[in-house]
Amino acid sequence: MRYEVEVNGQLRQVALTRRDGRYVAVMDDREWIVDAAQVGPHLLSLLIEDSTSALNGGTAAAVATGQAPAGRRTSREISIADDAVRGQLVFGIGSVPLAVGMNSRRRSGRSADPAHIGAGPQRIVAPMPGKVVRVLGRPGEPVAHRQPVVVIEAMKMENELRAARDGTIAEVLVREGQSVEAGTLLAVITSS
Amino acid sequence: RTVPSPVDLARSVRAARSEAGAAFGDAAVFLERRISRPRHVEVQLLADHHGTVIPFVERECSIQRRHQKVVEETPSLAVSPALRATMTAAAAAIARAAGYTNAGTIEFLLDEAGQFYFLEMNTRLQVEHPVTEMVTGLDLVHWQIRIARGEKLTIDPLKALTPHGHAIECRIYAEDPDNNFLPSPGRIQHLRVPAGPGIRDDSGATSGLDVPIFYDPMISKLIAWAEDRPTAVARMRRALGEYVVAGIKTTVPFFTWLFSQPEFEGSAFHTTYLDELLRERNGRPFVETGGGDEDLAAIAAAVRAAMSPRGAGASRLASAAPPDPAAAGLGRWKIQARTEGLR
Numbered sequence: 001m002r003y004e005v006e007v008n009g010q011l012r013q014v015a016l017t018r019r020d021g022r023y024v025a026v027m028d029d030r031e032w033i034v035d036a037a038q039v040g041p042h043l044l045s046l047l048i049e050d051s052t053s054a055l056n057g058g059t060a061a062a063v064a065t066g067q068a069p070a071g072r073r074t075s076r077e078i079s080i081a082d083d084a085v086r087g088q089l090v091f092g093i094g095s096v097p098l099a100v101g102m103n104s105r106r107r108s109g110r111s112a113d114p115a116h117i118g119a120g121p122q123r124i125v126a127p128m129p130g131k132v133v134r135v136l137g138r139p140g141e142p143v144a145h146r147q148p149v150v151v152i153e154a155m156k157m158e159n160e161l162r163a164a165r166d167g168t169i170a171e172v173l174v175r176e177g178q179s180v181e182a183g184t185l186l187a188v189i190t191s192s
Numbered sequence: 193r194t195v196p197s198p199v200d201l202a203r204s205v206r207a208a209r210s211e212a213g214a215a216f217g218d219a220a221v222f223l224e225r226r227i228s229r230p231r232h233v234e235v236q237l238l239a240d241h242h243g244t245v246i247p248f249v250e251r252e253c254s255i256q257r258r259h260q261k262v263v264e265e266t267p268s269l270a271v272s273p274a275l276r277a278t279m280t281a282a283a284a285a286i287a288r289a290a291g292y293t294n295a296g297t298i299e300f301l302l303d304e305a306g307q308f309y310f311l312e313m314n315t316r317l318q319v320e321h322p323v324t325e326m327v328t329g330l331d332l333v334h335w336q337i338r339i340a341r342g343e344k345l346t347i348d349p350l351k352a353l354t355p356h357g358h359a360i361e362c363r364i365y366a367e368d369p370d371n372n373f374l375p376s377p378g379r380i381q382h383l384r385v386p387a388g389p390g391i392r393d394d395s396g397a398t399s400g401l402d403v404p405i406f407y408d409p410m411i412s413k414l415i416a417w418a419e420d421r422p423t424a425v426a427r428m429r430r431a432l433g434e435y436v437v438a439g440i441k442t443t444v445p446f447f448t449w450l451f452s453q454p455e456f457e458g459s460a461f462h463t464t465y466l467d468e469l470l471r472e473r474n475g476r477p478f479v480e481t482g483g484g485d486e487d488l489a490a491i492a493a494a495v496r497a498a499m500s501p502r503g504a505g506a507s508r509l510a511s512a513a514p515p516d517p518a519a520a521g522l523g524r525w526k527i528q529a530r531t532e533g534l535r
Contacts, residue, residue, distance in 0.1 A: 003494035007486045014494035023498065025491045036495045037530065042382035042438055044496055045530050048488070075529045078492050081381040081438035091489045092382075095435045095444045096481055098489045102497055127368075128377045146475050159374050182377075 006088075006101035024051075044078045121170065122189040124161050126180040130154030135176055135187075137169045143189060150174070150186045167191050194226055227309060229462040230301035232256070233268050234314075235283035236324050238335055238352075239293045240345040247280035247287075248324050249355045251297075254463050255450070257373065257470065262443070263450070264320035265360040266327050269421070269459040270302060279308055280353060286313065294339050295321075295332055301463075319363065319413065322394060326359035326417040328352055358421040360428055362447045364435070366409040369446035370477040375409045378402065381439035386431035390417040390424070403440055411442065421459070425451055445478040 003014045015026045023034040035047035050072065079092035089100045134151035137143060148160035149169065167189040174186050195204045205221055213219040236248040252268035253261045271279065283298035290313075297318050299311040321332050328351060339345070367373040383399040395412035397403065403411060414435065416428035432448045453469070455461055 001498060003497055005490045005493040007489045007493070008481060010486070012486075012490040014490055016494050016498050023495050025494060027487065027490060030487075032491060034491060034495055035526065036492075036499060038496075038499060039530070040382070044492055046488075046492060046495070047526065047529055048491070073529070076488060078488070079382045079384070079436050079438040080496065083439075089493070090438065091492060092436050092438050093481075093485050093488060094433050095437075095448065096485055097438075097441070097445070097479060098481055098485060100489055100493050102493060128375055154375060157375070160372060161374075162372065 003102075006099075008098055039077075042080050044080060046076045046078065047073055048076060049073045121191070122164055122167060123185055124149055124163075124187040124189065126152060126161075126182055126184040126186055128152075128154050128182050130159075130180060132174045132176055132178045132180060132186070133158060135172055135174065137172065137187075139169050139171055141169050143167055143169055149189070152180070152186075161186065163189055165189075165191065225309065227301050227303045229464070230254075230303050230309075231268065231270055231461075232261075232299065232311070232463050233271060233279070233302045233308065234297050234299040234318075235280050236318075236321065236332070237283060237287050237292070237296050237298065238332070238339065238345060238347070239287050239296070240339045241293050241342055242344050244345045245284045245287045245292075246345055246347050246349055246352050247284045248352045249327065250276060250279060251320055251323060252459075253320060254461050255456075255466050256463055257466050259463075261320065262363050262365075262466070263360065263447075264323055265358065265421075265424075266323045267355045267358065268302075275306060275308075276353065282308075282310075286310070295336050319410075320361055322392060322413060322415045323359040323361050326392065326415060327355035327357055329356065357417055357419045358424045359415060359417040360421075360424050361413050361415045362428065362432070363410055363443075364412045364414055364437075364447075365443045366403045366411050366440050367443050368441035369443050370475075370479060371441075372475070373443070373446075376441035377404065377409065378440045380411075380437060382436060383438075384434070384436035385412070386414070386434040388427075388431070390427050391415070391431045392417070397437070411437070422457070425457060449478045449480075 001016050003016065005012050005014060012027060017024045019033075023036060025032045025034055030050070030052040033049040033051050037045045039045045076093065081090045081092070083090050083099070087101075089102070091098045091100050130152040131154070132150060133153045136148050136150065143149060143163040143166070145164070145166050146162045148162050150161045152159050152161060169187060170190045171188040172186070173188075174180060174184070180186065193204050193208060195201050208221050209219040212221065231252060231254045234251050234253060236251065237245060238248075239245040249267050250271050251264055251266045252270070253264045255261070255263035267276070279300060286298055287296060292315070295317045297314045299314065300308040301311050302308045317332060317336060324330075325332055330347060330352070335345070335347075365373075366376045368376045379402045380397055380399055383397060385393045385395060387393070392415040393412055394415070397411040403409065414428070414431060416424045416431060418424040418427050429448065429451050432444055432451065435444050437444065450456055450466075455465065
């Protein structure tokens with residue numbers, strides 16, 4: 001079966017076949033043999049053998065990034081959490097989180113790369129309940145990557161919500177003084 | 193306002209008077225010594241109801257973000273035994289003069305010339321008290337209760353002032369360090385707290401808990417102790433790598449990055465060091481994944497989808513009970529490898 005997985009904004013193609021109760025995964029002209037077990041509701045245990053025959057013993061770069069040299073098995077535990085607000089999963093490899101999307105029909109604009117060309121509109125969404133204390137732009141105004149757009153007061157502090165990429169403010173849907181719930185759409189920014 | 197030189201003094205006072213008069217109707221001006229690039233060094237005290245005051249070895253709390261402490265350690269590399277004696281004696285003198293009882297902390301600013309200045313007193317037990325407990329072997333909370341019951345302090349003053357080893361604490365917050373440390377409330381779906389030699393986690397979180405939005409977003413304090421600071425730093429790095437909090441964002445990746453900064457390893461910092469470093473970084477993500485991690489995530493996602501009872505493309509988590517490894521026909525080596533992988 002072929003799977004299209006989005007990891008940290010990058011689309012990856014993974015082909016899986018079953019062999020002797022294990023999975024053979026082929027991705028980017030490399031091959032792994034994977035033994036998998038769901039050992040808890042949010043915990044996946046993998047025994048992975050890098051069986052790519054093209055690389056003999058692994059390149060220095062592969063060793064540096066922690067990839068096993070060809071033929072060696074590593075045991076990894078991966079935590080899997082739902083991120084309902086952003087409609088994705090978060091995989092935890094040790095304490096390192098990675099955003100993972102499984103549905104290849106997901107709408108564009110999810111890329112984490114600020115330079116991603118042709119991405120869809122940015123939605124500035126309230127990550128938690130709070131009160132809008134300042135709106136820092138109006139429709140039609142340009143915004144730069146990381147420029148604050150809306151300030152929300154919550155959890156004893158003021159929190160600036162920023163544009164993830166350069167763009168133009170298309171809509172502002174809240175006004176100062178308004179209380180908002182987690183997930184409330186605050187502003188929409190289109191790519192300039 | 194800061195007055196950089198005597199030439200600017202008259203003008204600054206005039207401007208301050210004018211602002212104060214307009215804002216408060218009171219044009220009084222206070223002059224305070226400006227201390228540049230200070231360290232925040234504080235002294236823990238216990239005082240009983242019988243007149244005994246015991247100061248403890250100092251804590252260094254200069255790693256702060258927006259004036260909030262994020263890392264605390266003891267002892268401070270900037271404090272020599274002689275300076276420790278002077279600072280702790282001063283702290284005890286303040287407590288005696290005030291007739292203070294039970295636990296408290298005197299906070300000082302320590303300048304680059306080794307001069308220290310009183311900042312304030314916290315008349316309570318502080319978040320960072322565990323580092324003091326780790327290097328003295330004493331239980332401060334237990335003593336608070338004993339003092340309140342009227343017991344006399346029986347702690348050897350020398351023991352309280354002599355650190356055994358080095359302890360560091362990280363305040364783990366439910367905040368997204370890659371999004372300006374925005375609070376990240378939500379449900380903790382999986383929690384795996386680090387352990388092992390010298391690691392202590394004072395936690396307020398459990399798996400399945402909704403991190404509430406009404407208070408500070410701290411979910412735990414992670415403390416590492418070792419015989420010396422480099423080893424404590426190494427243990428903390430190891431522990432941070434093992435800390436899994438799935439379902440919310442935490443500052444763990446930020447601490448992983450911080451503990452690899454050369455100035456941090458050399459203890460060459462002051463109270464605005466972190467703010468300056470973060471400004472320089474300009475929002476570059478703390479979570480830096482290697483190609484290996486991303487490959488692994490892609491493969492894991494595909495495998496998980498294949499294993500899911502609903503087949504490919506499912507975006508819900510399988511809620512199957514953990515499978516019985518023996519029933520699945522796994523050999524002993526595989527069971528061992530899985531167990532070790534999960535440590």
